[in-house]
Amino acid sequence: xxxxxxxxxxxxxxxxxxxxxxxxxxxxxxxxxxxxxxxxxxxxxxxxxxxxxxxxxxxxxxxxxxxxxxxxxxxxxxxxxxx
Numbered sequence: 493x494x495x496x497x498x499x500x501x502x503x504x505x506x507x508x509x510x511x512x513x514x515x516x517x518x519x520x521x522x523x524x525x526x527x528x529x530x531x532x533x534x535x536x537x538x539x540x541x542x543x544x545x546x547x548x549x550x551x552x553x554x555x556x557x558x559x560x561x562x563x564x565x566x567x568x569x570x571x572x573x574x575x
Contacts, residue, residue, distance in 0.1 A: 495541035498524055499562040515540050520559025522547040538569035
């Protein structure tokens with residue numbers, strides 16, 4: 493199955509020791525949302541190659557911001573760079 497490259501666009505820490513990571517396409521129209529324990533963040537990379545069926549549509553009010561941030565990450569980082 494083909495994959496789609498998605499770039500880290502958001503990292504949010506919760507009060508329960510979790511971190512929500514959002515990876516989005518450079519068009520900002522699709523995203524992958526994951527939660528991880530804060531103590532397991534050593535392997536967060538600038539981009540991930542994601543199977544299309546794991547992606548969900550991005551809400552309209554976030555699409556432009558995600559597209560801009562994904563493009564900025566793509567311009568400044570290698571996909572496998574730890575961020």
